[in-house]
Amino acid sequence: MLKLLISVALATVARCQNQSNPNTFTNPILEAGGADPWVIRHDGWYYLAQSTNDAITLSRSKILTNWNTAESRILFAPPPGFNYSTDIWAPELHSINDAWYIIFTADPRNDSPPPEVEMWCEYNCPAVHHRMYVLEGHGTSPWTTNFTYKSQLDTYDQFAIDGTYFQYKTGLYHIYSCWFRKYDGWPANLCITRLENPWTVASPFSERQIISVPTLPWEKTPYGRASNDRLSSNEAPQQLTNTVTGQEFIVFSAARSDNRNYCLALLELVGTDPMNPADWRKHQYPVFYQNPAEEVYGVGHASFVKSSDGSEDWIVYHGMRDPTNGWSARTIRTQRFTWNEDGTPNFPKPGYGPYPIPSGQ
Numbered sequence: 001m002l003k004l005l006i007s008v009a010l011a012t013v014a015r016c017q018n019q020s021n022p023n024t025f026t027n028p029i030l031e032a033g034g035a036d037p038w039v040i041r042h043d044g045w046y047y048l049a050q051s052t053n054d055a056i057t058l059s060r061s062k063i064l065t066n067w068n069t070a071e072s073r074i075l076f077a078p079p080p081g082f083n084y085s086t087d088i089w090a091p092e093l094h095s096i097n098d099a100w101y102i103i104f105t106a107d108p109r110n111d112s113p114p115p116e117v118e119m120w121c122e123y124n125c126p127a128v129h130h131r132m133y134v135l136e137g138h139g140t141s142p143w144t145t146n147f148t149y150k151s152q153l154d155t156y157d158q159f160a161i162d163g164t165y166f167q168y169k170t171g172l173y174h175i176y177s178c179w180f181r182k183y184d185g186w187p188a189n190l191c192i193t194r195l196e197n198p199w200t201v202a203s204p205f206s207e208r209q210i211i212s213v214p215t216l217p218w219e220k221t222p223y224g225r226a227s228n229d230r231l232s233s234n235e236a237p238q239q240l241t242n243t244v245t246g247q248e249f250i251v252f253s254a255a256r257s258d259n260r261n262y263c264l265a266l267l268e269l270v271g272t273d274p275m276n277p278a279d280w281r282k283h284q285y286p287v288f289y290q291n292p293a294e295e296v297y298g299v300g301h302a303s304f305v306k307s308s309d310g311s312e313d314w315i316v317y318h319g320m321r322d323p324t325n326g327w328s329a330r331t332i333r334t335q336r337f338t339w340n341e342d343g344t345p346n347f348p349k350p351g352y353g354p355y356p357i358p359s360g361q
Contacts, residue, residue, distance in 0.1 A: 024354035025065035028331035036090040102135040123185035132163040134199040151199040177235035187232040221256040236301040245343040253300035260297040260323035264288035288347040296350040297323040309360025
């Protein structure tokens with residue numbers, strides 16, 4: 001406990017010192033509500049979509065590296081009694097075909113299925129009723145757009161969380177965290193389906209494909225678990241495009257989000273058909289993971305954005321200083337990343353800084 005208090009105090013001192021240096025910043029960039037950050041840049045503003053568990057909020061800031069005093073507003077607060085009224089998770093804001101869409105996860109009963117449902121699960125499965133939903137809005141700016149409920153995304157009446165859009169030359173796709181069967185509970189895999197539009201799935205269940213399964217030691221909780229698949233997870237997929245080479249990647253989170261071993265992994269589209277599992281290659285080691293030397297743990301659920309002048313790539317993610325406090329310990333951080341010679345992303349070690357501010361800020 002003493003070590004933790006000292007480290008927090010040192011971080012606070014460093015943050016205060018760097019307030020006098022406008023050319024550097026320190027992590028975290030947001031202390032409160034620090035989970036599943038989704039950041040985009042539009043017309044000179046950065047926008048951060050978040051969940052308060054019963055509503056979706058949007059914040060905006062001219063700078064990427066401090067959100068503690070950013071403007072915020074509620075975009076969507078569903079009334080009680082709907083299938084999407086509780087446990088709203090991981091909202092994402094996308095611009096597709098001149099409209100704004102928010103894709104999010106929710107359930108109808110506070111993540112607590114009745115015993116007559118949960119008895120079918122091989123393991124405990126509180127998220128059995130989580131599904132994917134879509135909001136739609138029309139306007140030049142997401143800040144002034146009114147969003148309305150559009151539809152549930154079909155996941156064949158099965159568990160679905162952390163869905164995202166994958167935009168590719170062959171069409172629009174939905175990639176999300178799924179189970180093999182309705183009552184599995186574990187493992188959590190990555191599924192892909194083809195979309196007719198941002199709110200309508202075109203693939204029948206027979207064409208749903210699983211493109212990643214948590215089989216490697218670092219994808220399991222505890223690390224390397226051999227006895228069963230409980231807590232083994234692939235989730236929070238995000239599209240990342242190398243705009244120079246044209247290579248397409250899915251960066252996803254592995255292990256468990258309240259655990260020190262939560263990390264980022266990489267799928268690379270090495271073929272031309274996102275619906276063909278053989279056209280995806282999983283890199284065999286995590287690409288962004290804990291840094292105990294700097295007391296950084298549980299790093300994951302990232303999004304990616306450019307610096308304000310467009311010259312740099314930045315990762316926005318959540319992490320923990322004290323992993324024993326689980327989900328409540330998460331805060332939001334950001335760091336610059338670059339690209340390797342083979343076109344894959346080159347992520348830094350996660351840390352607190354101080355770091356140079358984004359170019360053009």
